[in-house]
Amino acid sequence: MNGKNNPEWHRNFRQRGLRITEPRKAILEVLNNTTEHLSAEEIYTEVHKTYPNIGLTTVYRNLELLEEMGIIAKFHFGDGRSRYELIQSPQKPGHHHHLICTGCKQIIDYDDFVDEEIELLNKVEQALSAAHNFQITGHTIQFYGICNSCRGNL
Amino acid sequence: MNGKNNPEWHRNFRQRGLRITEPRKAILEVLNNTTEHLSAEEIYTEVHKTYPNIGLTTVYRNLELLEEMGIIAKFHFGDGRSRYELIQSPQKPGHHHHLICTGCKQIIDYDDFVDEEIELLNKVEQALSAAHNFQITGHTIQFYGICNSCRGNL
DNA sequence: ACCTTAATGAAAATGATTTTCATTAACAAT
DNA sequence: ATTGTTAATGAAAATCATTTTCATTAAGGT
Numbered sequence: 364m365n366g367k368n369n370p371e372w373h374r375n376f377r378q379r380g381l382r383i384t385e386p387r388k389a390i391l392e393v394l395n396n397t398t399e400h401l402s403a404e405e406i407y408t409e410v411h412k413t414y415p416n417i418g419l420t421t422v423y424r425n426l427e428l429l430e431e432m433g434i435i436a437k438f439h440f441g442d443g444r445s446r447y448e449l450i451q452s453p454q455k456p457g458h459h460h461h462l463i464c465t466g467c468k469q470i471i472d473y474d475d476f477v478d479e480e481i482e483l484l485n486k487v488e489q490a491l492s493a494a495h496n497f498q499i500t501g502h503t504i505q506f507y508g509i510c511n512s513c514r515g516n517l
Numbered sequence: 518m519n520g521k522n523n524p525e526w527h528r529n530f531r532q533r534g535l536r537i538t539e540p541r542k543a544i545l546e547v548l549n550n551t552t553e554h555l556s557a558e559e560i561y562t563e564v565h566k567t568y569p570n571i572g573l574t575t576v577y578r579n580l581e582l583l584e585e586m587g588i589i590a591k592f593h594f595g596d597g598r599s600r601y602e603l604i605q606s607p608q609k610p611g612h613h614h615h616l617i618c619t620g621c622k623q624i625i626d627y628d629d630f631v632d633e634e635i636e637l638l639n640k641v642e643q644a645l646s647a648a649h650n651f652q653i654t655g656h657t658i659q660f661y662g663i664c665n666s667c668r669g670n671l
Numbered sequence: 672a673c674c675t676t677a678a679t680g681a682a683a684a685t686g687a688t689t690t691t692c693a694t695t696a697a698c699a700a701t
Numbered sequence: 702a703t704t705g706t707t708a709a710t711g712a713a714a715a716t717c718a719t720t721t722t723c724a725t726t727a728a729g730g731t
Contacts, residue, residue, distance in 0.1 A: 382697045382708060403688080418711040423688065425709095439593040443719085444687065462645055471649055476641045483637050487630045491616050491660055495625055499662035506645055508653035536677060536728045557719080572680040577719065579678095597688085598718060 372434065381428075386421045389414045390429075398454045400438060400446040400461075400470050440505070442468055460504045466513025480504060526588065535582075540575045543568045544583075552608045554592060554600040554615075554624050594659070596622055614658045620667025634658060 372391065373383055389410045393401070401409070407422045426447055429435040438446045440463050448455070455472055458481065462471040488499045526545065527537055543564045547555070555563070561576045580601055583589040592600045594617050602609075609626055612635065616625040642653045 380708085384697070384709065386710070416711080420689080420712080421710055439595065441593065462649060462651060464651070465654065473645060473648075475644050475648065476637070479637060480641065483630070483633060487634065488660065490629050491627060492662075494627075494629065495616060496665040497616060497618070497660075497662040498668060499660055500619065501661045503657055503659040503661070505657040506642065506651075506653055507655045507657070508646075508651040511650040514652060531729095534677085538678065538728070540679070570680080574681080574720080575679055 375432065375434075379432075385414060386410070386417055387425055389417065390422060390425050394435065394447065394449045395453060398452075398472075400440070400448050402444045402446050404444070406447070438503075440468070440470060441465070441507070446470075460506075462506045462508065464510040464513055465507050466509050469510060529586065529588075533586075539568060540564070540571055541579055543571065544576060544579050548589065548601065548603045549607060552606075552626075554594070554602050556598045556600050558598070560601070592657075594622070594624060595619070595661070600624075614660075616660045616662065618664040618667055619661050620663050623664060 376383055376387075390406060392413075393406055393409045397409075399405075403422050403426055404419065406426070407417060407419045410417045410422065426435065426437070426445075430437050430447075434450060435447050436450050438448065438461070440446060440461070456474045458477055459472040459474040460477060460480065462473055463469070464471075484502055484504075488502070491497055492499055530537055530541075544560060546567075547560055547563045551563075553559075557576050557580055558573065560580070561571060561573045564571045564576065580589065580591070580599075584591050584601075588604060589601050590604050592602065592615070594600060594615070610628045612631055613626040613628040614631060614634065616627055617623070618625075638656055638658070642656070645651055646653055
């Protein structure tokens with residue numbers, strides 16, 4: 364059901380003594396096949412189609428797990444719910460950032476200038492590490508705005 | 518009680534037909550005198566000391582209002598509650614970004630490299646505006662990491 | 672001092688996420 | 702293949718931040 368990359372996370376899980384379960388397979392399956400930034404409930408709804416027994420709690424629990432394993436990233440786009448994205452998605456560009464329409468809430472992945480952004484981020488990261496004695500683990504860059512069609516609706 | 522900058526927001530409010538009320542004065546007073554990034558409840562608690570009649574609802578309502586008036590900014594630092602900061606704070610550097618410790622949740626305002634960051638952000642902003650036909654209204658840059666003492670606690 | 676109505680506060684409602692707990696099912700050992 | 706251990710699950714209840722409702726209060730123009 365989800366091709367050759369199975370072994371990868373299987374091994375990853377087993378090393379930690381974690382089990383390969385149907386809900387886990389189904390959740391990763393959904394994440395693997397979307398270009399969107401799904402919320403827990405949206406993932407639940409999607410998984411539910413092929414695995415009707417799934418519980419929303421299980422989705423939450425596994426998203427938390429996957430996040431701390433570094434397999435998915437959790438985002439806050441200002442709509443009051445967390446959204447999740449596979450860090451290595453077959454459906455997406457590599458390192459990208461997000462552009463959010465505050466009107467219709469659509470989220471656009473962009474990677475124009477990301478190289479430059481990352482270069483600067485690295486520089487800032489080093490400066491901050493040194494100045495504040497932090498071990499930097501991640502960053503967030505987002506742009507907010509109003510898309511073309513939402514502007515029309517004003 | 519809060520010096521010479523009163524007239525400023527008073528005028529601002531009155532122009533919109535909004536009233537100058539005790540709760541509003543008290544909330545702005547608190548925001549004016551902190552270097553922290555307070556949540557609604559923290560603001561409520563603080564205001565409550567000098568104005569015990571304040572309601573949490575009123576705090577939320579006014580924070581929303583102040584945000585849409587462009588007087589305060591609302592942030593999400595990943596601890597599940599919104600946090601607020603005066604955009605022009607007498608207690609803070611001008612345009613700054615945030616460094617968050619995921620251990621103890623402390624938030625550090627930094628402005629090293631902010632000029633460079635902003636320069637790049639402007640460039641990206643223009644590119645994104647053009648490419649996606651967006652009218653960009655804001656951005657978020659944050660770094661996450663683990664501070665020195667939290668690293669010790671691991 | 673009076674009126675109009677914006678603003679408030681308390682309580683209830685909502686919505687996302689977490690916790691609890693009894694049941695189920697992975698999978699290591701047999 | 703069968704079994705035993707215990708990680709994982711699902712349902713229901715609990716929690717927590719935020720929003721809504723609605724009757725009351727108080728700004729501030731008259």
